[in-house]
Amino acid sequence: MDKIMTTAVRTLLLVTAASLFVWAIVPEWRTITLGLLLGLLASYMNAFLLKRRVELVALGAAGGGARRMGLGLGSRIATVLLVAMLAYRFPEKFSMPAALAGCMVMPFILLVAAYIYNKRQS
Template structure:
């Protein structure tokens, strides 16, 4: 799981670097690239929240510790809502569709990273 997460995070950092380069050199694409950048940041935070939640459930199922309760999906939805509220509040700086699309990137990156990792294992 750690190798998959590390690969996905590295890919996401590269995508964020591309967004920063587009923001710096293409002024007509600034709102789109900044919206995508904010969405990618929220997507990475959601991935870490999901990873922590999966580890908590795994430890609880193995009986290694007390069963912990948390907000789970609520935290991840609140993160996306926060991005949407920021994009709605500052439409001249952030593009709402790009920000929301950026929020959905990390699960697909994780899926591709897991597929590549499993192909290398077998």
């Protein structure tokens, strides 16, 4: 899981760098790229929270500790809701569709990274 997450984070950093490059070069797209960057940040945070939760569940299934309760899905939904609220509150800074699209990027990157990792293993 750590190798897949590392690959996905590197890919996300490349997408972030490309977005920053577009933000610097094309002034008309600044609200779109800032919205995308806000969504990418939330997407990374959600992936990190999900990774931590999966590790806790795996540890509990292996008998390594007591079952821990947490917010789980609620914290990930709250992160996306915070992005939507920021984009709604500051429409001159952030594009709402770009921010929400950015929130959905990391799961697809993780899916592709896991597929490539599993293809290399077999």
